[in-house]
Amino acid sequence: MRKPLLALAAGLLLAGSVSAASAAEKLKVGFIYLGPIGDLGWTYQHDLGRQALVKELGDQIETTYLENVPEGPDAERSIEQLVRAGNKLIFTTSFGYMDPTLKVAKKYPNVHFEHATGYKRNPNMSTYSAKWYQGRYIQGLIAAKMSKSGVLGYIGSFPIPEVVSGINATMVAAQTINPNIKVKIIWANTWFDPGKEADAAKALIDQGADVIMQHTDSPAAMQIASERGKLAFGQDSEMIKFGPKTQLTSILDTWGPYYIERVKAELAGTWKSEDSWGGLDSHMFAMAPYTNMPDDVKKIAEDAQAAITAGKLHPFKCPVVGQDGKEIECKGGANLDDGQILGMNFYIKGIDDKLPGK
């Protein structure tokens, strides 16, 4: 009884090692995803980036992903599993993987890591993110133009600087159109929970909001806005099919070019630890077509997009006034500097709400 079993096990092991050997020359690239690849939002877009990478460099690399990895005690193990499976470049695609990624990076100095949206780096750990606040600025202009009630509904995920800067950029822009514009904010305290997101959208609409914007990842809010005959912005991905008469535009995360660039550097042996923070000019993200709006609003949006891309318009142009009415120190000369935006933990004047934890 024992020997046949052992023989079977040996055979299986052998089969495993043969398949490993044939793939040995290819660079292995790993991805850790927060949601399921079918979330149609954040993770979906990262996986589109991975697919673009495979399409471009598929003959030289092999990719592996782990999806639905919670930002808790499992993350470190999942990352280390990818290392142990021979992946030499690993993308960890959510803020909450920051500490686990750093721990594993320190343990495996010869493996390179890329962490999305964090701020801790190491000689073998880069960070990358996008200046989504630029897109939020454009959305703010559209929202103020399109809102009849003068109340915007905003579904926040976590009150971290990335999300806060998005709310501020929206309101800075909206106030240039309608100085009395109001925003209602609900913190969903999750990145992805269609049920909660839908509830938040309903509550916002009940409070009078007629344009819904979100910093969470599912199309649930879009569907609710569509049912209730309101307008909404997509998030991360193209969500027009969830609201053909509802979506105004959407901030599209386009990770493909970045992933291709970094893998090419790895293949060429020129990979370095860097901090990449790309805006509209670097194609780190894009705007979905401007739909369901009159031509004059579309023109405003397109002009703003062109101006931001060309570097002529900065959403956080000084003076920026805080909630307390005091001007924020202008560290970037004509506008707030990157550090101020990356660490943004205040609301601007005109937001009639309290930032959690302030």
Added chain:
Amino acid sequence: MQLVLEKRTERSNTIALVSPLIAIALTIVTMLILFAILGKNPLLALHAYFIAPLTDGYSLQEIAVKATPLVMIAIGLSLCYLANAWNIGAEGQFLIGAVAGGWIAVKTQGTDAGAWVLPAMLVLAAAAGALYALIPAICKVKFGASEILTSLMLVYVAELFLDYLVRGPWRDPHGFNFPTTAEFDPVATVPLLIEGGRLHLGSIIALLVVAATAILLGRTIKGFEIRVVGAAPRAARFGGFNANQLIILTFAVSGALAGLAGMIEVAGPIGHLQPGISPGYGFTAIIVAFLGRLNPIGILIAGLFLALTFIGGEQAQITMKIPLDVTKVFQGILLFYVLACDSLILYRFKLVFPNRQVARGTG
């Protein structure tokens, strides 16, 4: 014609013991078919799930790390369930334990407090977990409130309390507003057993808990009482055993173990407090407790087995590109077969023909 479940008049003890094994065997057969349908080599997939994780030290460590909280919580729950007390809120007791112990870690941060910190954290966590579990127990004993409902509802209270703390007063001032405390100091961290690995002292504590419970149930009068109260409440009353007292006792012990598990998880693999410190350990442990037949050794095996399916599922994702959903289907099928096998020990299928005026009616 109708299919009904009929209670068996007698049942085989041997079958009762091997039924989890039958369930596992049936699961494996089903999975082989599923892998084949997915176009994956079934034997290689099975290898990735069950053999590969057992062949290297790293994966073995990870299995132990994953099983540690599951086993500790499940042991406590098994005492409750044996005594017919239905604690469904271990998840909440886990969180409250982590919060209470974490309080010491947060308050002593950066003060060079000394070696007393970790033991104090563990003791406080166990005490807090026990107190938290006593709420539903006392409501049950004093007012007859359903402990199933109250213990479950207190899970959400605990979740929100933790949420409030890490977003508000305990938030890391340098953490960019992200809801997490700063990393605990080394004196507030559970020591690792193997350099470079993640296996920690908590796994040893879990083993001690298993051993102590086996002795309690097998060798002591208290253990006997717990089993009699659960299995034969009337006999227990004649025997002078106080069922209410046992509800209080088992709830307190299971709350203490869940709280301890929470603290070990936070002061060990995680290293700080944050929302989502438990991927549902308190609920998964209920499965572990029943899969292990409410027996300490059985629970140890069941906890390790469930951990193996997590680690194996991850390896299958990496090496065979088998989606995570298949792992979840796999765990679901396993539970289904365990429950089905258990039901069929106590009941059997019978065909009933209502038009023949069978006396037992339509069932």
